[in-house]
Amino acid sequence: MTAASNASDLSAYYFALGQGIYAEDLAELAEQLNYSGAKNPVYLAGCASGDAGWGSSTNEVETHAVTSGASLVTWYTFQVDVPVDAQDVDVYGRMIVPAGDVHTMDITVGGASAITLTFDNSGGGAAASIEDTGTVATSSTGTALQTVTIETQRSSGSGTADVASWYIRTSPIADVDLPTPTNE
Amino acid sequence: MTSFDGRAYTGAEFIPPALYHPAAPAVGDVGLQAMAAAYMASRYRGQLVGVQTYPMRFRFAAHRGTVSSTSAVDIAEWGDVHLPAHATHVGAELWFAHAPGEEPAEVNASLEVYDGSNTDTGSTSTFTLTEDTAEGAFAGLYTYRVLVEVALANVTAPDEVRVRLKAFVDEPTGGAARDLTPLSATCWRWTV
Numbered sequence: 001m002t003a004a005s006n007a008s009d010l011s012a013y014y015f016a017l018g019q020g021i022y023a024e025d026l027a028e029l030a031e032q033l034n035y036s037g038a039k040n041p042v043y044l045a046g047c048a049s050g051d052a053g054w055g056s057s058t059n060e061v062e063t064h065a066v067t068s069g070a071s072l073v074t075w076y077t078f079q080v081d082v083p084v085d086a087q088d089v090d091v092y093g094r095m096i097v098p099a100g101d102v103h104t105m106d107i108t109v110g111g112a113s114a115i116t117l118t119f120d121n122s123g124g125g126a127a128a129s130i131e132d133t134g135t136v137a138t139s140s141t142g143t144a145l146q147t148v149t150i151e152t153q154r155s156s157g158s159g160t161a162d163v164a165s166w167y168i169r170t171s172p173i174a175d176v177d178l179p180t181p182t183n184e
Numbered sequence: 185m186t187s188f189d190g191r192a193y194t195g196a197e198f199i200p201p202a203l204y205h206p207a208a209p210a211v212g213d214v215g216l217q218a219m220a221a222a223y224m225a226s227r228y229r230g231q232l233v234g235v236q237t238y239p240m241r242f243r244f245a246a247h248r249g250t251v252s253s254t255s256a257v258d259i260a261e262w263g264d265v266h267l268p269a270h271a272t273h274v275g276a277e278l279w280f281a282h283a284p285g286e287e288p289a290e291v292n293a294s295l296e297v298y299d300g301s302n303t304d305t306g307s308t309s310t311f312t313l314t315e316d317t318a319e320g321a322f323a324g325l326y327t328y329r330v331l332v333e334v335a336l337a338n339v340t341a342p343d344e345v346r347v348r349l350k351a352f353v354d355e356p357t358g359g360a361a362r363d364l365t366p367l368s369a370t371c372w373r374w375t376v
Contacts, residue, residue, distance in 0.1 A: 029219045036227040039268040039342060043232040048260070092264045133264045165262075167234055172266055172342065 037085075038173035044080040044089070045148065046167030065163035067095070067103050067152035076150040080168065082110065084143045088171035094131040094164040097121035101157030105132075105166065110146030112136045122156065129164060135171060227270050230374035233347055236260035237368045256294060256350035260369040267297075267341040270375050275306075275333030276349050279367040281325035282313065290354040291364060295332045295371075298346045299339045306334035310354070327367065347371055 065075045082089060093105045097119045106114040115134035121127070152163060236259070259278065267274075276295050294307040311317070311330050318326040332349070339345055349369055 026215055026219065029223065033219055033223045033226060036223055036268075036270060039270075040226065040229060040231065041266050041268075043234075046232075046234055048234070048236040090264065090266075094263070131263045165234070165236070167262075169266070172268065 041170040041172050042083060044168045044170065045078065047076065048165040066160050067154055067163065068160040070154055072106060072151040072153045074149055074151045075163065077147065079145050079147050082138055082141060082143045082146050083170060086138050086143065086170040087173050088135050088137050089141055089168060090171045091115055091117065091134045091168050092131065093117040093166040094129060095119040096127055096129050096162040096164050098127045098157065098159030098161060099124045101159045101161060102155045103161040104153055104155050106151045108149045109136055110141035112140035119161065228375050230372050233265050233274065233371035233373050234262035235368065235370050238366050256352045258348060259351050259366055260349040262347045262371060265345050265347050267343055267345055267373060269342045271341050271373050272336055272375050273333055274336065274347055274371065274373045275331065276369055276371040278330045278349065278351065278369045279327060281327045281365045281367055291330065291351060293330045293332045293349065293351040295334050296348045297334050297336065297339050299343045302338040302340065304334045304336050304339050306332050308332045
């Protein structure tokens with residue numbers, strides 16, 4: 001059974017002590033509660049690396065993740081707690097890609113197949129900051145504590161790209177998909 | 185905007201113990217109030233939008249800021265940020281530093297929220313950099329904190345938006361342009 005979600009308005013009179021309260025009122029408020037929770041996705045993890053160019057060649061003051069090979073290199077591995085009521089996990093990545101190159105970022109959450117984000121600057125005339133997004137269902141990732149792995153590689157071209165940033169969050173839950181609480 | 189009656193309920197109201205005493209004839213009241221409190225907790229739960237750090241080692245002679253211009257420079261940007269229907273504000277905290285004796289006169293920061301067609305912008309009032317306004321000193325650098333927030337008015341939530349943090353420096357009168365070194369930026373969204 002799917003729980004209902006609703007953004008309707010309730011009268012403030014419902015909250016007066018002693019006011020007649022009907023089952024419909026409680027149901028409507030429960031729907032309000034479901035709505036506010038389902039539409040408030042949770043930030044799970046994120047990281048920002050830097051662009052190249054900080055400091056000087058003899059005094060490098062910047063560390064950053066780069067990708068310059070044609071095979072996947074693992075940059076980050078960690079665990080996140082995927083909420084049990086989440087339906088989907090959204091991922092976001094940004095890379096600074098040299099002209100003519102295509103680089104990819106594979107984000108694997110739990111037991112799901114990797115989500116491949118593609119940063120295509122093959123037609124560009126200069127290095128560009130490119131972003132991409134992806135989504136994976138929690139029915140594939142699993143919920144509770146899950147391992148996340150982030151890998152990058154160059155899929156075409158000859159340059160070196162910088163991993164600028166990435167993050168993972170839960171996705172807002174569509175009304176029709178709001179799950180029944182696990183204790184029901 | 186999701187609300188019970190168009191008003192903002194900003195407090196979790198105290199539930200009188202008499203209502204949930206065994207056999208108390210107020211099951212409906214306590215149920216409703218408990219759910220109202222839960223709704224409040226969910227609705228007013230802020231969420232992190234993102235964090236930007238600027239990895240570097242402190243070196244007095246080699247520190248290199250990205251903020252030295254009198255026009256706004258992008259400091260951080262977060263894309264595909266979901267704003268729930270009840271979100272009303274987005275804010276950011278920017279930490280930055282400069283070396284003693286290299287004070288730029290003032291710094292200005294702004295935050296933009298853009299949904300593809302509408303933009304909301306918030307700006308700091310000009311922040312004057314002095315030893316008095318520094319929040320700390322670390323490794324030969326004075327460190328400062330600037331807060332900037334946007335009250336959402338044009339961007340229509342729920343929506344996926346882009347949040348961009350910018351800053352620029354006003355040069356000291358008669359002085360040379362100085363760099364600011366950003367250390368970190370943190371962005372949140374919340375409801376009031």
